[in-house]
Amino acid sequence: MYRYDEFDQGFVKARVTEFRDQVERRLAGEITEDQFKPLRLMNGVYLQLHAYMLRVAIPYGTLNSTQLKMLAHIARTYDKGYGHFTTRQNVQFNWPALSDIPAILDELASVEMHALQTSGNCIRNVTADHFAGAAADEIADPRPYAEILRQWSSVHPEFSYLPRKFKIAVTGAERDRAAIQTHDIGLHLKRSAAGELGFAVYVGGGQGRTPMIAKKIRDFLPEQHLLAYATAILRVYNLYGRRDNKYKARIKILVHETGTEELTGWIEKEFEALKDGELTLPDADVQAIKAYFAPPNLPSRPDGDALLREAQADDRNFGAWLRRNVTTHRNPEYAAITIALKGTGEAPGDATAEQMDAIAQIAEEYGANEIRVSHEQNLILPHVARADLKAVYDRLVEFDLHAANAGLITDIISCPGLDYCALATARSISVAQDISHRFASLERQEAVGELKLKISGCINACGHHHVGHIGILGVEKKGSELYQVTLGGSADENTSIGEIVGRGFSAEEIGPAIETIVETYISWRESPEETFLQAYRRLGAAPFKEALYGADAKAA
Amino acid sequence: MKVLTANRLTNGEAVWLAGDHSWAVTLQAAEVALDEATEEKLARAGTAALLKNEVVDVALIDVELDSGALRPVRLRERIRAAGPTNRRDLGKQAELQIAVAA
């Protein structure tokens, strides 16, 4: 993975020193909250309901074991023993004291981590497919390009005060696991007919109160033009994006109001002016960055299949975990595994310091030292020999990390919601817990099949509810929590926005309503192979409305 | 019925203004405003504390009496006063449990 050079190290250290001084001056009363707030946000420090929150960047979700151990150390030393992995592939600590944050940032810097650009109207952490560099279906590893974008966008003087925040995602496979069409810029790395690497470019995706699917504005952008084209998009957005209304300031609104064709024209014109200039990526530089992401040396382990056959016969739970949480690796003797942070009744994405340490240790012993954070709030070990899967599974069992539910209904995405977040209008973790208990039986979950359920505690949609096969949005109505359900959303290569099924449900009603939806699907599906999403796309909302609201369905 | 709440500058902890002008760590210790004059007094004290950099995010919130105890009207404020509902071992509720057990 990428290693800091002297410049990176010096820069991050200098920022910690600067922020330490700002915190000291704030605590001494030399600067006011109004002056300090933008400074703390630039360093990832938010104020939530119970305490400050520190959001730490995990570029494209890639960690090594030393870094994960550091996150465990921070959780234990400065926080309350756990961290929360987010849909932006970042991690949040919910309880740090402001006075401790400079020390935390120093510790993070010692392992090449920071909290820069995890807030504010700038280019945020660039996200990528969590199976990057491991997936069997990948054309090329997207992370070198994510890293190039990270370097380019870090404290970019022109793009530090955009109309609004800006998110970029990159995938290197046809199967989109990075939800690129829900980002401000989505990049799909692919090869041209001539075998050249480049990108299909999508612009203007986003969630929040006005969900939009990104528009493809280029079929193929040769890789050397990545920064020139990204600069062209950002420049057009920076100039024409609305600054009069926060809710209309994202690039999705500019795309929508201007029209894709016209906006593409502006971008292409800007690109023509920039093309082949100093932003052209020299091949030597691309190769140098790629070298950081060279595949790890994976020794031959041909004994995997025989060992797995035996282990599966002995242990049904292991068999279930193999079916759900193990993904095909480009090396047939290896696999990528998903460690679901979604045990029954747990808060999605939370991991204790002990669990983080254990995963880091397992990655050291069995996983080429690499860990990924997925936007689905799970941790991934991308390179595990199939012959070691049982040993790894047994270790995960020890730390209660063996939930065999990846991609099933209890593999829920949930934002922190009203239990922590100052912007929330309702709780989301409690709903996730309720659903997780209702569908705790693995047999039942497997019978339901692939189903992505996503929950947000307010319209900001950090929990991606718009693109959940089943989405749940918590709002406040007359002082109570009310949950609105959307159906048919999806965040893959066929992205769709879910449709509101009808009137909302109270906190007590939402769990039973989800059961009704799932039972309705089961009774209407053509066969167990027809997934929830396929069935919904075939049937539409009518049978679900009927089941939920009965005779009131038409009125709902 | 209103009380004045804020978060402590140094550690972000939720606090409520008590009758002796200190910032209490439990809602039950808060001074209650039953009339506008007291509300104004609390609001002034809040502004002063903000200027002295003791606290941030100062707000007057609605409360009601529930079996003799103060209870915020909004769920948001009830969660601030207790802690995350999914982690009874964290926040004010945890400290209270420890106090009761001791």
Ligand code: SF4
């Ligand atoms: S969706 Fe709303 S409640 Fe959830 S984390 Fe985002 S801002 Fe907070």
